[in-house]
Amino acid sequence: MSEIPFRIAATDGAARTGALVFPRGEIRTPAFMPVGTAATVKAMYAGQVRETGADVVLGNVYHLMLRPGAERVAELGGLHRFMNWPHPILTDSGGFQVMSLSSLRKLDKDGVTFKSHIDGSTHRLTPERSVEIQRLLGADVTMQFDECVRLPAPPAEVERAMRLSLAWAERSKAAFGTPQGRALFGIVQGGDAPDLRKASARALVDIGFDGYAIGGLAVGEPQHVMLAMLEETTPELPAGRPRYLMGVGSPDDLLKSVARGVDMFDCVMPTRAGRHGQAFTRFGKLNLKNARHADDPRPLDPESPCPAARDYSRAYLHHLVKSGEILGMMLLTWANxxxxxxxxxGARAAIAAGRFADYAAETTAGWEAGDR
Known part of the structure; x- marks a missing residue:
């Protein structure tokens, strides 16, 4: 593989803090990756995203291959230049979106044929094509092509998808080659079956990847099932390589998953919530649509360094949300x-200080206490 350095600076129980080092910059871990599906983190300028502390953003093969097209992005200088983000980018392989967005799809052992959710046109994704698209985009982290099934699902279907994903992992690695300065991650599948999760993880380790993602969770199962699958899976993955939990999640999900050895996360939750009038704060989640905020002169958090959370009253944010003003979506997304x-x-600092459990407990207590 390309042997991208992953430097673990400290551990606290199963929790780790460190950095994944790329030519374009370091990804400090534990890391949350804002989702920039279509070459944009919705309602945010790229510079704003960076100012929040983000080291990396996520782009998506499915959306970018359909519009504007991977070849076009490559001709325009690659995804980093295209979206004015000169820092690391991880690209999802497109497998999840094929499952969730395509009304008509036909899967076989070689790949998936599907119809675009935009215009109904027919497209084909294979492990090789997914890796090629990610190369054209210029991704720093490429994800193997996999099949993700929603839970609950019949055990036979979960195992079939896991076995197919392993075959596609081998093909993805062969297609990726050995480029310098780029990483390829394998994806553990296996649904909610511990034995399948372990088998998938062990087989991926035998193939060999720069990092290991845990996929097929946050797709309908309760949190305790997700956490149980993490507890079964992370011990099977190499301690010296990064672990990425895909599509997760809420602040509580993140803290509980860090405690179980996860290093990287992505989720649309903070941006989607912001567009729908909801704010994540150290006091818990606030719904700015609620009438109780209409006369509240307080900001979301007077101690926050973020202008969106510190400098605008809840009454004003409520007004923007109720009026459907774009600025409300922008401010709440920024704050989130x-x-x-x-x-x-805070998690990184707490792990380095050997007090992550205390940090998680204090943070959770703040959410539960609220600010009333």
């Missing part, structure tokens, strides 16, 4: 992404 980054910053 900043909160997620500060949550991870």
């Amino acid at each position: 992404l900043d909160y997620y980054q500060r949550l991870m910053e």
Whole structure:
């Protein structure tokens, strides 16, 4: 593989803090990656995203191959230049979106044929094509192509998808080659079956990847099932390589997963919530649509360094949300992404100080106490 350095600076129980080092910059871990699906983190300028503390953003093969097209992005200088983000980018392989967005899809052992959710046009994704698209985009972290099934699902279906994903992992690695300064991650599948999770993890380690993602969770199962699968999976993965839990999640999900040895996360939750009038704060989650905020002169958090959380009253944010003003979506998205980054910053510092359990407990107590 490309042997991208992953430097673990400290551990505290199963929790770790360190950095994944790329030519374009370091990804400090534990890390939350804002989702920039279509070459944009919705309602945010790239510079704002960076100012929140983000080291890396996520782009998506499915969306970018359909619009504007991977070849076009490559001709324009690659995804980093295209979206004005000169820092690391991780690209999802497109497998999850094929499952969740395509109304008509046909899967076989070689890949997936599907119809675009945009215009109904027919497209084909294989492990080789997914890796090629990610190369054209210029991704720093490439994800193997996999099949993700929603839970609950029949055990036979979960095992079939896991075995197919392993075959595609081998093909993805062969297609990736040995480029310098770029990483390839394998994806553990196996649904909610511990034996399948372990088998998938062990087989991926035998193939050999720069990092290991845990996929197929946060797809319908309760949190305790997700955490149980992490406890079964992370011990099977190499201690010296990064672990990425895909599509997760809430602040509580993040803290509980860090405690179980996860290093990287992505989720649309903070940006989607911001567009729908919800704010994540150290006092818990606030719904700015609620009438109780209409006369509240307080900001979301007077001690926050983020202007969106510190300098605008809840009454004003409520007004923007109720009026459907774009500025409301922008401010709440900004505040949410900043909160997620500060949550991870605090986790890194707590792990380094050997007090992560205390940090998680104090943070959770703050959410439960609220600010009333």
